[in-house]
Amino acid sequence: xNIKNKAMGDITGFLKxxxxxxxxxxxxxxxxxxxxxxxxxxxxxxxLQAARCMDCGVPFCHWGCPVDNLIPEWNDLLFxxxxxxxxxxxxxxxxxxxxxxxxxxxxxxxxxxxxxxxxPVTIRENEVAIVEKAFSEGYIxxxxxxxxxxxxxxVIGSGPSGMAAADLLNKAGHEVTLxxxxxxxxxxLRYGVPDFKLSKATIDRRLEIMIKEGLTIRTNVNIGIDxxxxxxxxxxxxxxxxxxxxxxxxxxxxxxxxxxxxxxxxFLVSQNKINGGESAGIxxxxxxKDKRVVVIGGGDTGSDCxxxxxxxxxxxxxxxxxxxxxxxxxxxxxxxxxxxxxxxTTTSHEEGCERIWSLSTVRFTGDEGNVxxxxxxxxxxxxxxxxxxxxxxxxxxxxxxxxxxxxxxxFIHPAQSGLVKDLNVNTDGxxxxxxxxxxxxxxxxxxxxxxxxxxxxxxxYAIASGRRAARKIDAFLRERGK
Ligand SMILES: Cc1cc2nc3c(=O)[nH]c(=O)nc-3n(C[C@H](O)[C@H](O)[C@H](O)COP(=O)(O)OP(=O)(O)OC[C@H]3O[C@@H](n4cnc5c(N)ncnc54)[C@H](O)[C@@H]3O)c2cc1C
Ligand code: SF4
Numbered sequence: 001x002n003i004k005n006k007a008m009g010d011i012t013g014f015l016k017x018x019x020x021x022x023x024x025x026x027x028x029x030x031x032x033x034x035x036x037x038x039x040x041x042x043x044x045x046x047x048l049q050a051a052r053c054m055d056c057g058v059p060f061c062h063w064g065c066p067v068d069n070l071i072p073e074w075n076d077l078l079f080x081x082x083x084x085x086x087x088x089x090x091x092x093x094x095x096x097x098x099x100x101x102x103x104x105x106x107x108x109x110x111x112x113x114x115x116x117x118x119x120p121v122t123i124r125e126n127e128v129a130i131v132e133k134a135f136s137e138g139y140i141x142x143x144x145x146x147x148x149x150x151x152x153x154x155v156i157g158s159g160p161s162g163m164a165a166a167d168l169l170n171k172a173g174h175e176v177t178l179x180x181x182x183x184x185x186x187x188x189l190r191y192g193v194p195d196f197k198l199s200k201a202t203i204d205r206r207l208e209i210m211i212k213e214g215l216t217i218r219t220n221v222n223i224g225i226d227x228x229x230x231x232x233x234x235x236x237x238x239x240x241x242x243x244x245x246x247x248x249x250x251x252x253x254x255x256x257x258x259x260x261x262x263x264x265x266x267f268l269v270s271q272n273k274i275n276g277g278e279s280a281g282i283x284x285x286x287x288x289k290d291k292r293v294v295v296i297g298g299g300d301t302g303s304d305c306x307x308x309x310x311x312x313x314x315x316x317x318x319x320x321x322x323x324x325x326x327x328x329x330x331x332x333x334x335x336x337x338x339x340x341x342x343x344x345t346t347t348s349h350e351e352g353c354e355r356i357w358s359l360s361t362v363r364f365t366g367d368e369g370n371v372x373x374x375x376x377x378x379x380x381x382x383x384x385x386x387x388x389x390x391x392x393x394x395x396x397x398x399x400x401x402x403x404x405x406x407x408x409x410x411f412i413h414p415a416q417s418g419l420v421k422d423l424n425v426n427t428d429g430x431x432x433x434x435x436x437x438x439x440x441x442x443x444x445x446x447x448x449x450x451x452x453x454x455x456x457x458x459x460x461y462a463i464a465s466g467r468r469a470a471r472k473i474d475a476f477l478r479e480r481g482k
Contacts, residue, residue: 013051013079019119020045027351031310034195034275037347038102046129049122050078056113060337061123064111066464067094071108071123078130087134090127095164095463096206098135099189101128102198104460105300111337135205142212145173151477154179154236156223156419159187160459161450162242163210164466165473169240170215172474177236178215181222183278187244188451189459190276191269194304196311196347200276224419237480238445238473242466243419245451249409251296255364260371262286264301264408271308288314292401294374295319296361297408300346305406307348317353318400320374322390324381325357360392365399373399411456447473 022041024030030037041049053075061071070089077086090097104124112120134140151174155166158180170176184190186203211217223232232239248263250256266286273280280286288309295302295309298321309317326343334341349355358379365373378396381388449469450462 011055014054014114014119014121017048017052019052019122020049021122022125024347024350030196030347031351034271034311036102036199037196040129040132041125043129043133046126047079047081050075050126052114052121053079054113060111060113061108061121064108064337064339066107066458066460067100067467068464069093069097069108069127071121074130075121075123075126078126083130083133083137084139086130087139090130091134094127095167095467096160097127097131098202098206099160099198100460100463101125101131102202103193105458107339107460110339113337115340116336140209142209143171144213145171147173148175149173149477149481151175151237151481152177152235153238153240153473153477154223154232155240155242156232157187157242157244157450157452158182158185158217158219159242159244159450159462160189161452161462161466161469162187162240163206164463165240165242165449165470166215166466167210168467168470169473170210170213172470174237174474174477176215178217179221179223179227179232180217180219181225183219184276185217185219191272192265192301192304194268194272194308195275196307197304200272229419233446236445238447238477240466240469240473241419241446241448241452242450242469243414243452245411245414245454245456247412247414248407249412251361251407251409253361253363255366255371258364258366258371259369260291260403261364261405261407264295264297264305264406267406268301268304268308271312288312288317288404290315291403292316293318293404293406294400294402295406295408296374297321297410298323298355298357299408299410301410302406302408303346303348305408306353307346307351309404309406310348310351310353314404318356318402319349319353320356320359320361320376320400322360322379323357360390362397364405371402371405373401374405375399411451413455414452445476447476 022039024037053072055072059072070093074086074089077089101124106124108123109120114120153169153174153176155162155178158178162178166176166178185207189198189203190200223229248265270280270286289312291314293309293314295305298319302319306317306319326341328343330340359376360379362375362377364371365375378393380391380393447469449465451457454461
């Protein structure tokens with residue numbers, strides 16, 4: 001098909017062109033390494049996929065995207081072969097499409113009008129294709145701000161929210177220092193998300209550009225411990241707290257102190273550090289090789305543990321979840337265009353893991369101080385009013401053998417670090433209560449963004465939040481500069 005002669009006006013593209021995804025590397029190959037699982041579609045096919053965008057009167061995809069990506073516009077440019085124009089539209093709303101294009105769960109696709117037929121436009125894949133082409137063609141170059149404002153901003157925490165805030169504030173001409181307590185910048189993108197979902201070279205490539213644009217990054221600096229918060233507040237004209245939400249939910253049942261039971265993030269950080277050539281310290285011994293691994297928690301972090309344990313050559317991996325198995329299709333109370341709460345099978349699940357739902361953990365069994373199993377019971381969920389009630393099913397108690405247990409039960413709030421103590425505020429676990437004026441913490445010149453405000457969330461929300469904080473800080477500084 002000659003795509004150049006077609007126009008977006010051909011609004012029947014979606015009828016003629018079938019959805020085509022890039023696909024993943026074969027399981028047998030990918031479980032032998034930590035390289036990215038997802039492949040890249042050739043440019044011609046990718047442009048055709050963009051042609052499936054219908055030019056809807058109301059682009060619900062745009063409503064579904066937390067960074068307000070101008071999806072129909074860049075799909076149109078992509079369809080016409082204007083990759084540079086497509087990138088310009090994409091980067092107008094999203095600092096890091098190379099991150100979201102890889103690991104965003106794509107609420108936009110859930111809202112896509114074509115998803116009424118379960119056949120949405122491949123928005124996320126189109127996004128990553130555009131940004132990767134922009135890098136390979138050299139469209140993305142460092143562009144330092146033409147003038148500096150003379151204002152100094154400290155951003156604490158270098159995850160996607162801190163990176164987004166720092167990027168926009170630097171581009172606005174402020175002198176920005178991004179502080180990070182770890183050895184490298186990137187936050188959970190670097191130390192939480194496994195390489196097989198997001199290669200760390202992707203983060204380094206973007207950070208290099210930001211540094212060439214004038215951003216200062218100071219790693220191995222734990223604000224609140226290495227430098228008191230008050231000094232930062234005194235030295236900078238504005239401060240943005242983007243420290244994430246790292247306090248994991250625990251499972252305080254009998255046997256919790258046995259060896260071999262770890263928080264999911266400790267396990268994932270350890271492997272990410274090893275992959276990145278960093279010393280993982282004692283955590284480096286947290287390895288699943290030849291072990292029967294039970295992952296408690298059916299969410300995405302649990303799934304990342306599954307993929308990592310499989311690559312470490314665990315002998316068996318089981319993932320258990322207390323909630324019931326999600327439905328295969330939308331329930332009536334979860335209609336389009338909302339995010340579909342349906343059964344999700346990740347690439348890690350495809351690699352060989354048993355998944356069990358509606359299981360409550362009673363206790364951990366052990367021998368000589370080491371975990372040997374997880375005692376579980378089936379539970380039943382019954383709808384009660386607007387919620388659900390859970391009941392243990394008698395006589396269903398059994399033990400799942402385990403040499404390693406990974407707790408992937410979510411995160412409750414930011415770690416109660418020195419920084420929180422320095423601020424001397426009652427955070428109710430988060431900085432949210434302080435965000436009385438949008439993303440300002442209520443403290444003179446201290447703002448907050450990302451998971452530190454919203455609780456554990458998604459990269460796209462972190463970027464959106466970082467962008468909002470940057471706009472508030474910029475307005476605050478410009479107001480003060482008058
Ligand atoms: C295992 C895992 C997998 C995930 N997978 C996905 C996914 O596939 N898709 C998706 O959209 N989201 C995913 N997420 C969620 C996503 O990574 C987070 O929502 C996002 O990274 C939050 O960004 P943030 O900038 O707010 O905080 P973070 O990324 O948590 O970054 C905060 C940074 O602040 C630093 N810091 C903290 N305190 C201090 C201090 N006192 N001084 C200096 N630095 C400090 C931390 O070291 C960290 O680097 C995943 C999360 C986890 C845990
Ligand atoms: S950032 Fe996420 S929601 Fe927005 S267009 Fe990209 S994949 Fe869709």
